Amino acid sequence: MPLNLEDLSFDLASLRAAYAAGTPVRAVIAEAMRRCASDAPHAFIHRLTDAEIEPYLAHLDGVDTASLPLYGVPFAIKDNIDLAHIPTTAGCPEYAYTPTQSAFLVQQLIAAGAVPLGKANLDQFATGLNGTRSPYGACRNAFNPDFVSGGSSSGSAVSVAKGWVSFSLGTDTAGSGRVPASFNNLIGLKPSLGLLSATGVVPACRSVDTVSIFALTAADAQAVLAVAAVPDEADAFSRAAKPFGVDFSAGPFRFGVPRPQDLNFFGNDAAIGLFAQSIERLHALGGTAVEIDLTPFLDAARLLYEGPWVAERYVAIQDFIEAQPEAVFPPVRTIIQGGKTKTAAEAFAASYKLKAFKRVCDAVWQDVDCLLTPTAGTIYRIVDMQADPIRLNSNLGHYTNFMNLLDYAAVAVPAGFQGSGDAQGLPWGVTLAAPAFKDVPLLRLADRFHRAQALSLGATSATLADTPAINTAELPKGSNTAGTVKVAVCG
Amino acid sequence: MPLNLEDLSFDLASLRAAYAAGTPVRAVIAEAMRRCASDAPHAFIHRLTDAEIEPYLAHLDGVDTASLPLYGVPFAIKDNIDLAHIPTTAGCPEYAYTPTQSAFLVQQLIAAGAVPLGKANLDQFATGLNGTRSPYGACRNAFNPDFVSGGSSSGSAVSVAKGWVSFSLGTDTAGSGRVPASFNNLIGLKPSLGLLSATGVVPACRSVDTVSIFALTAADAQAVLAVAAVPDEADAFSRAAKPFGVDFSAGPFRFGVPRPQDLNFFGNDAAIGLFAQSIERLHALGGTAVEIDLTPFLDAARLLYEGPWVAERYVAIQDFIEAQPEAVFPPVRTIIQGGKTKTAAEAFAASYKLKAFKRVCDAVWQDVDCLLTPTAGTIYRIVDMQADPIRLNSNLGHYTNFMNLLDYAAVAVPAGFQGSGDAQGLPWGVTLAAPAFKDVPLLRLADRFHRAQALSLGATSATLADTPAINTAELPKGSNTAGTVKVAVCG
Numbered sequence: 001m002p003l004n005l006e007d008l009s010f011d012l013a014s015l016r017a018a019y020a021a022g023t024p025v026r027a028v029i030a031e032a033m034r035r036c037a038s039d040a041p042h043a044f045i046h047r048l049t050d051a052e053i054e055p056y057l058a059h060l061d062g063v064d065t066a067s068l069p070l071y072g073v074p075f076a077i078k079d080n081i082d083l084a085h086i087p088t089t090a091g092c093p094e095y096a097y098t099p100t101q102s103a104f105l106v107q108q109l110i111a112a113g114a115v116p117l118g119k120a121n122l123d124q125f126a127t128g129l130n131g132t133r134s135p136y137g138a139c140r141n142a143f144n145p146d147f148v149s150g151g152s153s154s155g156s157a158v159s160v161a162k163g164w165v166s167f168s169l170g171t172d173t174a175g176s177g178r179v180p181a182s183f184n185n186l187i188g189l190k191p192s193l194g195l196l197s198a199t200g201v202v203p204a205c206r207s208v209d210t211v212s213i214f215a216l217t218a219a220d221a222q223a224v225l226a227v228a229a230v231p232d233e234a235d236a237f238s239r240a241a242k243p244f245g246v247d248f249s250a251g252p253f254r255f256g257v258p259r260p261q262d263l264n265f266f267g268n269d270a271a272i273g274l275f276a277q278s279i280e281r282l283h284a285l286g287g288t289a290v291e292i293d294l295t296p297f298l299d300a301a302r303l304l305y306e307g308p309w310v311a312e313r314y315v316a317i318q319d320f321i322e323a324q325p326e327a328v329f330p331p332v333r334t335i336i337q338g339g340k341t342k343t344a345a346e347a348f349a350a351s352y353k354l355k356a357f358k359r360v361c362d363a364v365w366q367d368v369d370c371l372l373t374p375t376a377g378t379i380y381r382i383v384d385m386q387a388d389p390i391r392l393n394s395n396l397g398h399y400t401n402f403m404n405l406l407d408y409a410a411v412a413v414p415a416g417f418q419g420s421g422d423a424q425g426l427p428w429g430v431t432l433a434a435p436a437f438k439d440v441p442l443l444r445l446a447d448r449f450h451r452a453q454a455l456s457l458g459a460t461s462a463t464l465a466d467t468p469a470i471n472t473a474e475l476p477k478g479s480n481t482a483g484t485v486k487v488a489v490c491g
Numbered sequence: 492m493p494l495n496l497e498d499l500s501f502d503l504a505s506l507r508a509a510y511a512a513g514t515p516v517r518a519v520i521a522e523a524m525r526r527c528a529s530d531a532p533h534a535f536i537h538r539l540t541d542a543e544i545e546p547y548l549a550h551l552d553g554v555d556t557a558s559l560p561l562y563g564v565p566f567a568i569k570d571n572i573d574l575a576h577i578p579t580t581a582g583c584p585e586y587a588y589t590p591t592q593s594a595f596l597v598q599q600l601i602a603a604g605a606v607p608l609g610k611a612n613l614d615q616f617a618t619g620l621n622g623t624r625s626p627y628g629a630c631r632n633a634f635n636p637d638f639v640s641g642g643s644s645s646g647s648a649v650s651v652a653k654g655w656v657s658f659s660l661g662t663d664t665a666g667s668g669r670v671p672a673s674f675n676n677l678i679g680l681k682p683s684l685g686l687l688s689a690t691g692v693v694p695a696c697r698s699v700d701t702v703s704i705f706a707l708t709a710a711d712a713q714a715v716l717a718v719a720a721v722p723d724e725a726d727a728f729s730r731a732a733k734p735f736g737v738d739f740s741a742g743p744f745r746f747g748v749p750r751p752q753d754l755n756f757f758g759n760d761a762a763i764g765l766f767a768q769s770i771e772r773l774h775a776l777g778g779t780a781v782e783i784d785l786t787p788f789l790d791a792a793r794l795l796y797e798g799p800w801v802a803e804r805y806v807a808i809q810d811f812i813e814a815q816p817e818a819v820f821p822p823v824r825t826i827i828q829g830g831k832t833k834t835a836a837e838a839f840a841a842s843y844k845l846k847a848f849k850r851v852c853d854a855v856w857q858d859v860d861c862l863l864t865p866t867a868g869t870i871y872r873i874v875d876m877q878a879d880p881i882r883l884n885s886n887l888g889h890y891t892n893f894m895n896l897l898d899y900a901a902v903a904v905p906a907g908f909q910g911s912g913d914a915q916g917l918p919w920g921v922t923l924a925a926p927a928f929k930d931v932p933l934l935r936l937a938d939r940f941h942r943a944q945a946l947s948l949g950a951t952s953a954t955l956a957d958t959p960a961i962n963t964a965e966l967p968k969g970s971n972t973a974g975t976v977k978v979a980v981c982g
Contacts, residue, residue, distance in 0.1 A: 308838075315839050342836070343832075344830065347799075348806050352806075
């Protein structure tokens with residue numbers, strides 16, 4: 001049965017079916033490249049040429065299509081993550097360098113058969129949550145080019161939402177892997193800190209950075225995580241996955257919801273209704289809502305931007321920003337240079353505060369299995385964002401900034417489309433969060449939540465219902481992400 | 492059988508026997524107070540009066556002596572740890588405040604029957620390893636008043652070594668709970684970080700501080716730890732004990748020994764032989780020596796004093812030292828004010844380095860169960876220390892500075908007496924170290940190592956052989972410090 005490649009959805013199940021039916025990988029990748037070439041939204045900083053892609057295709061020559069978990073799967077890489085022989089710009093042309101080898105986790109994906117197609121646009125040095133802070137062009141929303149894409153992993157999200165690639169890598173310090181997922185109708189997995197190697201990744205705030213995964217479905221995100229989550233001896237922040245414990249995703253489960261006074265939709269009335277529906281949807285899936293006080297979480301969040309962690313951004317590019325301050329995008333420069341004047345005393349004092357906040361926040365896990373929050377309360381037009389770049393950007397991080405500081409895992413999941421207001425027709429999303437290493441039950445619950453809605457995949461015409469649900473019988477590859485544990489018990 | 496109280500050793504076994512034989516607690520405490528009153532070495536900043544002790548004795552009235560694990564046990568408290576209604580000076584009279592309640596862990600000890608007799612002298616603000624940095628007098632070694640006691644927990648060690656109290660509380664950031672143990676022929680337990688609450692303790696470097704325990708025997712240290720190690724909700728750095736895993740203490744076990752080029756005895760030839768004997772002693776106990784490269788440990792250690800952690804000392808007393816800099820002892824002032832100028836960028840950069848060093852250091856635990864090092868290579872005369880206060884103090888921390896930064900547990904244990912040289916007749920000691928939460932097997936091995944020598948207890952005439960060995964059948968109180976674990980395994 002010859003496939004019409006132009007209509008092929010790039011979700012993993014559809015791709016696998018196409019390969020099983022005999023579709024040549026070179027034909028699929030050529031189609032993907034064709035789609036990527038229509039890059040009106042400024043999703044890419046660099047699209048790979050035929051010659052640059054050839055080694056990855058040659059790697060697949062003569063290989064049984066079923067033998068590699070990501071055989072012939074096209075993907076995009078945020079341009080603060082190294083791909084061998086392609087410049088890494090971090091969104092700053094003057095900063096660019098050309099690595100001789102790919103980031104450790106990119107190597108894992110390529111070895112599993114995935115094919116990199118491009119380096120994706122980003123808020124420069126991963127500083128921002130909106131997607132406009134790039135000299136390569138403000139990245140535009142996959143649904144409406146007047147609106148922001150979300151950032152900092154802007155191009156990573158848009159290239160998946162547009163159906164050009166199957167998945168993409170982003171990074172997430174304060175929400176950069178979740179806000180763009182929400183704005184483009186995608187799954188955005190912000191894994192537990194340390195699960196994905198940071199070797200070959202330009203740091204933002206190194207102690208609270210993680211690589212993230214954008215995908216059309218939770219099943220696809222899980223498949224990518226399973227390949228990518230390999231402990232890395234060279235990365236001091238790398239952590240092997242721990243057992244996730246009780247799998248709450250099948251229900252019954254208890255989920256925390258912020259008190260009404262903790263919620264802020266920043267004037268977006270359409271989002272209020274979508275969040276209420278999301279709570280009802282979790283109820284229908286076997287969940288019991290528990291109202292929680294978000295104050296300590298928001299207090300922790302404030303530390304990230306008002307506190308000393310911004311010094312990590314300064315450390316990351318200290319030599320460069322001292323030598324060429326004018327090369328750094330103005331709002332980004334202002335933020336990063338702010339890190340220069342923080343003192344070690346402030347850093348330690350803030351770390352004590354964070355410890356105390358975490359103690360209070362962690363107590364919530366005695367009451368609930370996961371948290372449900374909006375991913376971002378609202379979305380903005382590009383023109384409005386550029387007119388008020390700091391305040392509006394800050395609004396976008398209201399529910400995301402605290403997650404890595406507190407060492408939680410999170411999955412952004414689509415929650416419908418805005419039926420009225422300025423952003424009518426644009427997607428809106430929620431985030432499910434839980435303690436570190438609960439990535440698997442979070443993805444499973446995200447999949448159930450996702451499938452309880454009749455949604456399209458990203459901004460494509462493919463539908464979620466035509467893809468298979470997450471396979472809960474199949475644990476992600478590697479015993480590290482499994483729910484069992486070997487224990488030696490000695491007296 | 493009437494006891495001669497003047498001859499009573501205050502090790503716990505002897506005390507328990509005395510109480511079991513009907514000796515009144517008030518008689519024992521009166522004898523302890525009498526001994527404390529002979530404080531030529533400047534061990535105490537404040538000895539409690541009869542009236543101040545009375546409430547603790549009243550607490551024991553009519554109580555079955557066997558019903559409390561520390562019934563009638565006299566102890567001393569380093570004067571940076573709160574005892575209700577007694578000033579806490581931290582070694583600085585201008586800084587003193589009078590707490591209305593005792594430190595959380597002091598409360599545990601008192602509830603278990605222990606009786607506080609005094610607040611012990613210290614290097615001011617716990618800054619130092621030698622014991623001379625106090626306006627209350629340079630604390631003198633329990634064996635020879637011309638030599639330093641070791642610090643910063645100077646008076647805590649000397650009061651136990653002299654046989655005036657059964658045990659004492661110190662604190663240990665860079666060696667303050669171990670170096671004074673070594674210089675006074677004591678067991679010095681530096682527990683895993685977070686096991687002992689820091690509520691009511693004046694911080695030094697809060698992220699790497701721990702309360703420590705001085706005792707005459709390892710069994711006594713274990714008994715005190717069992718009572719004191721109670722998780723504290725109010726202390727964000729408090730951690731519940733984790734299972735210690737395999738108990739290597741009975742042997743066969745593998746122990747790491749620094750390469751010859753990593754060892755530094757700072758000219759003390761007598762110590763060279765004592766360390767060689769210590770290695771042989773562990774061999775005889777079933778250990779196999781494995782030579783290890785100490786370089787990454789020493790690199791981590793250098794971060795503590797040359798790096799930004801000193802900013803924590805500044806944070807701890809920032810308001811005070813800004814208001815009254817002249818009130819701070821000169822070498823201490825120089826050190827603490829050095830923390831003021833460190834930047835947050837330096838703090839984060841150093842934390843990255845430490846992460847990387849820890850990764851390298853931790854690899855040693857794949858080869859060995861524990862480390863054996865000198866506690867301090869040598870000891871100094873007070874007059875020499877005061878003439879060269881920074882460099883000689885730094886020498887004392889060669890083997891101790893890295894331990895808390897790397898999150899290891901350690902026990903300082905006596906290893907004999909120096910038979911020649913300037914410090915002839917003074918004790919010398921080694922430290923056994925292992926990863927966090929291995930306090931129990933470390934104490935058990937320390938006890939075996941200790942008992943393989945015919946030693947006296949501290950500077951008293953009592954002998955170790957007359958006390959019972961550590962009870963390995965009896966785990967410290969509370970399942971938290973036991974070697975078993977409840978595991979829920981879910982697919």
